[in-house]
Amino acid sequence: MTTAESTPDSTALDTTWEIVIGLEVHCELATATKLFCGCANRFGSEANTQVCPVCLGLPGSLPVLNRRAVELAIRIGRSLHCEIRPSTFHRKNYFYPDMPKDYQVSQYDKPINVDGYLELPSGKRIGVERAHIEEDTGKTTHIGGGGRINDADHSLVDYNRAGVPLVEIVSRPDLRGAEEARAYVSELRAILVASGASDGRMEEGSLRVDANISVRPAGTTAFGTRCEVKNLNSLRSLGRAIDHEAERQIALLEGGGRVVQETRHWNEGEGRTSSMRSKEEAYDYRYFSEPDLVPLEPDEAFIAEATAGMALMPAARRRRLSALISGDGDAPLPTSAVEQVATLVDLGLDDLVVAAVGLGADSRLALARGANEAAQSAEEARHLDAAVFAELLGLEATGKLSSTQSKTVLAELLERGGEPEEIARRLGFEALSEDDLGVVLDSVIAANPAEWERYVGGEDKVAQLLTGQVMKATKGRANGKAVAAALAERRG
Amino acid sequence: MSGPTSQGTASDPSSMPETAIEIAARVRAGEVSARSVVEATFARIGAHEAEIHAFTTLTGEQALAAADEVDRKVAAGEDPGPLAGVPIALKDNLCTRGVTTTCSSKILEHWVPPYDATVVRRLARAGAIAVGKTNLDEFAMGSSTESSAFGPTRNPWDLTKVPGGSSGGSAAAVAAGFVPLALGSDTGGSIRQPAALCGVVGVKPTYGVVSRYGLIAFASSLDQIGPFATTVSDAAALLESIGGHDARDSTSLAVAAPRCSEVLGDGVEGLRVGVIGDFLNDASPDCSSAVRAAAEVLAAAGAKVDDVSIPELLHGLSAYYLIAPAEASSNLARYDGVRYGLRVDGPDVETMNARTRAAGFGPEVKRRIMLGTYVLSAGYYDAYYAQAQRVRTLVARAFARAYGQFDVLLAPTTPSVAFDLGAKTSDPLEMYLADLFTIPSNLAGHPAMTVPFALGEGGLPVGVQIFAPALGEREMFRAGVVVEAGADPAASGPVPMGSVDTGAAGGVR
Amino acid sequence: MPEDLSAETVAHVARLARLELTPEESETYASQLSAILEHVEAVRKLDTTGVPETSHALDLRNVLRPDDLATSLTPEDVLSGAPAVEDGRFLVPRILGEAP
Helix, strand or coil, rough: CCCCCCCCCCCCCCCCCCEEEEEEEEEEEECEEECCCCCEEECCCCCCCCHHHHHHHHCCCCCCCEEHHHHHHHHHHHHHHCHHHHHHHHECCCCCCCCCCEEEECCCCCCEEEEEEECCCCCCCCEEEEEEECCCCCCEEECCCCCCCHHHEHHHCCCCCCCCCCEEEEEEECEEEHHHHHHHHHHHHHHHHHCCCCCCCHHHHCCEEEEEEEECCCCCCCCCEEEEEEECCCCHHHHHHHHHHHHHHHHHHHHHCCCCCCCEECCCCEEEEEEEECCCCCCCCCCCECCCCCCCCHHHHHHHHHHCCCCHHHHHHHHHHHHHHHCCCCCCCHHHHHHHHHHHHHHHCHHHHHHHCCCCCCHHHHHHHHHHHHHHHHHCCCCCCCHHHHHHHHHHHHHCHHHHHHHHHHHHHHCCCCCHHHHHHCCCCCCCCHHHHHHHHHHHHCCCHHHHEEEEEECCHHHHHHHHHHHHCCCCCCCCEEEEEHHHHHHH | CCCCCCCCCCCCCCCCCCCEEEHHHHHCCCCHHHHHHHHHHHHHHHHHHHHHCCCCCHHHHHHHHHHHHHHHHHHHCCCCCCCCCCCCECCCCCCCCEEECCCHHHHHHCCCCCCCEEEEEEEECCCCCEEEEEEEHHHHCCCCCCCCCCCCCCCEEECCCCCCCCCHHHHHHHCCCCCCCCEEEEEECCCCCHHHHHHCCECCCCCCCCCCEEECCCCCCEEEEEEEEECCCHHHHHHHHCCCCCCCCCCCCCCECCHHHCCCCCCCCCEEEEEEEHCCHHHHHHHHHHHHHHHHHHCCCEEEEEECCCCHHHHCCCCCCHHHHHHHHCCCCCCCCCCCCCCCCCCCCCHHHHHHHHHHCHHHHHHHHHHHHHHHHCCCCHHHHHHHHHHHHHHHHHHHHHCCCEEEEEECCCCCCEEEECCCCCCHHHHHHHHHHCHHHHCCCCEEEEEEECCCCCHHHEEEEECCCCHHHHHHHHHHHHHHHHCCCHCCCCCCCCHHHHHHHCCCC | CCCCCCEEEEEEHHCCCCCCHHHHHHHHHHHHHHHHHHHHHHHCCCCCCCCCEEEEEEECCEECCCCCCCCCHHHHHHHHCCCCCCEEEEEEEECCCCCC
16 A cells, blocks of 8 residues: 655555555675775775776776675675575676776676565565675766756766675565655665675665666556666655656556656656656667676585674564563564664664663663663764663662653763763752652642542542652652652551 | 897898797806897897788887896896796787787777786796787787788788788797797687798697786687797797786686696607597698698607597587677777777767777677677577587587597698688688687687698698697697607798798798 | 578667668678678587586686785876876766666
8 A cells, every 4th residue: 555654745646556666776895895806995085096907997907706795795695584596797788988898797697695585674574586796887977967967068987986896686576665665775774784794875875776666556466567766875765756656657547548668767856757768678788607707606614604793683683672672471562662672773772772681671661761762862872881771770760760860860871971870969869768758748748638638538540640749849859659659658 | 248149130130049948048147138139139020020010019118128127137146037038029919018009909009008917927027028019810800910900910931921810910920030939819719820820839728827817808718828939848938937827817727837848858658649530621631631740740759649530629610700709799898989099079978989989990890799799689699699608518528528538639720821811801701711620729728739840832831730638738738849840840930031022931932 | 591680680789889880881791790690500500408508618616806905006097098088087978878
């Protein structure tokens, strides 16, 4: 089913249509050097300063495969539950100024990773058809005509990026709607960063997304004609492009027309896709086996070494934390808790919570303080000592600090460090003693005689009001549970 | 330390130079200076290059500087290398830093590589002295050097004949006595065929034994760099200097250079030699009788010689003319006028590309690019390219069966002696047939060498080809040196160029 | 036996190969290529059932290099052969379309 909430300016989509999406994500690998040569794999350098005969494709040059790129490609395959297979390289032949050899070395019918899946936070599995190795192209800048390719006067080419290692991850068309597509890219990015394969910087082009979008009447199984929208480089663009393209196709079909299979360009400024100057038929790349490279057959030992020490993947982290929260119970976590778990994992704070619970902290409390408060200063929270966090949580759990006080101490810990008890003392947050509490209780009872009578008479609800009065009088220093206990005791 | 040398002086350029091994020994011993060797070399070149046109570029200054460095090392007691002071010519598809590398094509006419091919660096380490770049068929596509954009090379034995191709310039440079050594490249016979037509030794090593880094690619799965020399032992020495694993070439075998010099005295006692009968039928009488005679030489030396039939090898030609152009069409795509080489302007980049390539490539290159693009294209890939790769397997298997019974095989190198300039240029297919006997080794990745053996029709040299299985260079050279010993000395270059006037060579015609 | 390559086919192949041909060249190549293809017909007819393709003569596998930095060319060397340069980059005339 479709949703349109992500884009305020789009019209509500007809709920009888289903948007079907497959995504191709190009991930730049976080290697030190390029795929086939020792030039630096680094973003943002001055033009043509990271180029050699190999990546410039000079006559006579030859490629030699980067071991680390293969290791990272294997890590990606493992983290997407792919089968890791013997593979070969092929040449994809076409002319374009950013292509030094006018062919791209890629993998065609024998890619390294096949038949995997990605698990969304919602639990839905999206099929991953393949994740193969290929080389990146140079970068063209169009001069004149507002920088758009069609109106340019000429173009300039920088080959620093040519030869940077890529893994292209191709999903099956299992995604439904823009939200799910965004969730897929978000989760994939987290996986790629967790596996060490990528730095995840979409703004630097580390991750580039092409979307294959089609629509069909909900409930049918045949696929509609799809269009490809290339080079979507932010989650926002991805969502907007999908919604607009789906609208376009639906309008076409509802008007009796048909969707033409083509590649379309997303115009961020205008907020729409437009047809590129390309033929309806597929380009003939004349793939053939790359004679300058030999086949790749990583054995068990190679794969084991490549994946050794790989961090836990986000899905596994969510499972780990959820299990901790739900304890021995079988009942699924409430939605709010599920969201909190996802937030913590997303921000890299799950380790903190898991460790704190391991040191005895209450899991629900740790979850709450972690996801609600610590998450506000995620960068600092990632450096927070789990033992310190556990200590603070203990103070709150035993009533020595109120929830309000606990949050304040936490903020102080994150900003300036220190120790929970010391901070509490400094801020005057020592818990009210029993005697002090009794004195306040006396004055509140005296000030609210009617309400006290009703409470003593059995109206438990009044306790809330009385508690509120006590909190007000103590300026939040009283611990809610302690007050409730004191009231109950006083009543007898 | 210079002085008169037996390799001739500027005033007598017709006297024949020594072998590379002899030159190196004398330079290393300080008996003769590298500088004087180089000076004499350029004198010889200067006297006859106009007739031959073996070179596209001469590197006089760099050669003298390199010679001086060799002499300095000798004087200082440092090791100047096994080929110290030996002048060598390099086919102009080998990248030489700072020296134009043109592939005899207009599209690279002024291109100066910023790097050296691995073999060029290894030669420098060995003390050899590159004196120039030699002419070739454009982008190594051809069998006569006539498709060079800068004019053909002439056969030193008879200036009206082709030297063969594509490494015609290198073959001629050695055959004319300009240099004792040259490097060429062999994709379907481009070292062996011109070597045979020019009466010199030519070797294609096992695929992967010599690094291709810096060799401008024609057909990557077939190309190999190899030596030209006047003697088998010189060829062995050159191969030793350039061969062996190179980390810059992924298709380079993890082996050291084959040490063939040390087996040259081993003889061929008990060596099993198979004469490929199928080829003899397709060769001219002089070429096939040379093979029979060479077989007898080997038998007399103790080899066990027998006939063998390997008809599958004859399919190699067709498979080659599908595979090689296909790979070439991809390898030559990079010549698009964007980064280097010729550019012919256009209103947009696509037009610029197309016009540049139209102006920069000659007809043979265009023909092969078109053919290669076609056989790879959708709908034709399986019937043509994939089928050719399957036939390639058949050829390899046929060889493997033969090597179950034999150690080396004997065959003609070429179907005939050198043909007239212009005789085959109007029919591409006719030209392609020149490679019939050389192509199978490239398809299988096996080594093969040609040894000048006899004079054939018109007094032109005939070479005999020896095949060996992969990494069988040592057996191949053992047989080669015995064949050489039994050859007609008149059939072997260098040709005394001093006696060459308009059309005669070395008392031949 | 394949027919002569049609003019459309030759034009299509020339486009793929980015070669601008004159009408005479197109005609010449059509007949020359047809002749060559006819000659290699014999190969097409060979029985190769069950025979694998050879894409590499050698039996090498897993040739890898360590992820170590090497010296790149200077920008001067990179641009040394460039027909046109602007702003340290290779200049090309306007590009008509996106990459295929």
